[in-house]
Amino acid sequence: MSGSTGVIYRQFSATIVSAMALSVLVAIVLTPALCATMLKPLKKGEHHVAHRGFAGRFFNGFNRGFDRTSESYQRGVRGILHRPWRFMGIVAALFLLMGVLFVRLPSSFLPNEDQxxxxxxxxxxxxxxxxxxxxxxxxxxxxxxxxxxxxxxxxxxxxxxxxxxxxxxxxxxxxxxxxxxxxxxxxxxxxxxxxxxxxxxxxxxxxxxxxxPPAIPELGTASGYTFFLKDNSGQGHDALLAARNQLLGLAAGSKKLANVRPNGQEDTPQFRIDIDVAKASSLGLSIDQVNTTLATAWGSSYIDDFIDRGRVKRVFVQADQPFRMVPEDFDLWSVKNDKGEMVPFSAFASKHWDYGSPRLERYNGVSATEIQGEPAPGVASGDAMAEIEQLAKQLPAGFGVEWTAMSYQERQAGSQTPLLYTLSLMIVFLCLAALYESWSVPTSVLLVAPLGILGAVLANTFRGMERDIYFQVAMLTTVGLTSKNAILIVEFAKEHLEKGAGLIEATMHAVRDRLRPIIMTSLAFGMGVLPLAISSGAGSGAKQAIGTGVLGGMVVGTVLGVFFVPLFFVVVQRVFKKRKATE
The missing domain is CATH 3.30.70.1430 (Multidrug efflux transporter AcrB pore domain)
Structure with missing residues (x-):
């Protein structure tokens, strides 16, 4: 991805990939040695023997409670597998709910930060x-x-x-x-x-x-949104100011916008000199000569350097102070023509006071004026930007809006997001297909991804947070984590299936054997990201955006995934089996 969005994604991806690479290395090299050192063989059922003390009572009580929960869970999964299409309809409804909530979630680029x-x-x-x-x-x-x-x-x-x-x-x-x-x-x-x-x-x-200040200092000078109102049809400065004032008036009446203001000085009195080019040419003068004389006399012109007591100093040419103080001094100046004659300015130029912009504003070579603003409290920046675009449609023809600074990055990020999600899911699918040499396994695994995204969207919705770039990172992380849990079930079910077990029997074996690892790893991960979700202070906006999305996706993805992943595996296996039989 390009722009600042790509930089943020690359930073997060580098962090996650490096951490996972180290984790894989530790799991392959050190974990077997630690298991051999710390774990001792136990006889069947010995871990259920009551131990003395509080720790013994706690762990034995936990194991008994978990066993009862596991039995209830297995009965629930078996009931789902016996009614597959009814529950696939429920899954489809959950997918639809995820899509509706995702679209309705307010969008923004970066969360507001208390710096x-x-x-x-x-x-x-x-x-x-x-x-x-x-x-x-x-x-x-x-x-x-x-x-x-x-x-x-x-x-x-x-x-x-x-x-x-x-x-x-x-x-x-x-x-x-x-x-x-x-x-x-x-x-x-x-x-x-x-x-x-x-x-x-x-x-x-x-x-x-x-x-x-903005969350990223390099993207503008203020938080909120920034745009240029462009005079695309060249109607002139006065028409541009009239359109700007009309837009500011419309924005003042909108409940979605706040503090909409021009980022520039208002028109100021200016001393205007009008040169009659035809008359100047007839007098043997060129525009370059006229401009050079004006710039040197009323401004200054750098000539050379000289050494004064060992220090380098600059030489500037400029009119003496008494001859450039008031507008009437303009008539005292003359320009040398091509014949060496001095021609007074009054012979080819006129002067008068006027109002004009103190600076020349252009955007992509088109006359424009910069405007800044902020969303109203409780309104996302994406909704505020959409409101500005709607108000701009009420302006006279020939005026348009161009986003800049952080607002431009937000629009660019929004246009690249669908491609990013599609590419990420495709890479995960192809990697799983290559690893397991099967199309059914990655299909079963990735069907759980929308359930994790549903959890992330629900968590952000309940906390009143927005769909910003950090939330997008959280969603991609959630896809990976929920897929990892799904693999634990699907892989074991596939192994039992290849050993000759029936489809339902193989799935129930995997459900019984992999529930505890899934719950424990998900619980450990959830406890790890909980501090991010409830953080405060510097950088809390980004931390809460990532933590809330990942925690919500992990919880909902795990709770729903342990029930629906077995269903996905059974349904996908039956569909692929029918296709093979047809072929």
Whole structure:
């Protein structure tokens, strides 16, 4: 997979593969030696003899309880095998339920993370003075240091710069929160951000937006979604601003969107110079000469370096200060034409004040303006992005939306996910087919995979979590774990079948012999991922996404798998046997 999604998948796959490789090595080389050293031969039934003490009572009670459970389980499996098509209908209903819940699960790219810091942008009206902007920044600092003093450690602010642009009316603040152990759930980064937006929104002299940083710093400057509104038909700057304002108005009325804002400065007064190209050419002037003179006089031009007392210094050419202070100074300048004559600017150019964008914004070479926003509380980023696209359809013809930063990666990941799942299942199927030299074995094994995915989806649904990239990793892990449990039953059943046992008898042998290993390995794995599912603090969003999905998939996949894997094996064997008989 390409993009940041591919990087995340490669990191997880490298971790899992290396861990499994070491596990296989230990199981093959060291485990037999440990078994020979630690395990002692016991006579039949000796492990049921009551031992003294609490440990003896516990283990003997556990064994008796497990034996009764195993007997009930075997009766249940035998009843399922005697009514195969009725229970295959139940399985089909479970598969359908999995598909419906999976589609309805809100989608996003990455979960929100409490990184112990949040940021705030301050933007006062165009032309506001530095003092006016500082007053708004001071109000922001007061809110965090007084109203949120239980959760905020410090505030660092700067005036004249923000992610939206530079100028006297721009400002930015970085709010450092106290350590996670000193903050409860009500003082997480998202609740603090919500309270800040409600309080700072009362300041009428400035637009102030508070937001947490993105989960991956390299993918943008803020959490939420980022997109460009493009002028695909070249209708001009004024039409683009009108479309932007219309879209912002529509977004303000949507219950799925929050904090939708332009990521840039508003139009500012600009001194505009209009050059009559035809008249300049008739006077023997070229546009390059005119632009060079303007750039050198009113800006500067680097010429050379020189050595001054052992240090290298630069030489710049620029108009003297008294000749570039006010608009009227423009009439004092002239340009040399091709005849060596000085032609005043007033002979071929005019000047006037105008409003315009302080920066030239393009996206893929098309005039555009950047907009950022966040999903409303309880709304997934995927649903918020779909809402933006629906609102954009109400704009005049010729304007479109292009996702960028983390939002672009989310869309790209969504388009690649079906191919990833298909490829993963195909590789597992082919590997099992090559290992067991059979098509029926991998078919029986992989039929249990949707049951594990059902568990992962149910767990995320009950916890109100989203279908993000970490959940996708959890689902792929669940497919492998549930398939591993299925192999324990299918392989033993296949061995008994090859030894001459009947299909039902071979399956029941495998069910009886492999229940304890399946339960114990699944229980051990579940206890291992439980800390991830209930984690808190730094990185808890990613940990909970993986832990919840894997734990839910493991529990449901194991509980349903021990009943339905024998059914899958019997049904698949009968289907393949009929096909062979027909051939």
């Amino acid at each position: 112990g810091v949040l940021m705030a942008l301050v933007q006062t009206p165009v032309g506001a003075t530095q003092e006016r902007t500082l007053e708004s920044i001071a109000a922001l600092e007061k809110h965090f240091m007084e109203n949120e003093k239980g959760a905020v450690e410090s505030v660092f602010s700067v005036q004249g710069f923000s992610f939206a642009g530079m100028g006297q009316n721009a400002g930015m603040a970085f709010v450092k929160l106290k350590d996670w152990k000193d903050r409860d759930a009500d003082n997480g980064v998202m609740p603090i951000t919500g309270r800040a937006m409600a309080a700072l929104g009362q300041i009428k002299d400035a637009f102030i937006f508070a937001f947490p």
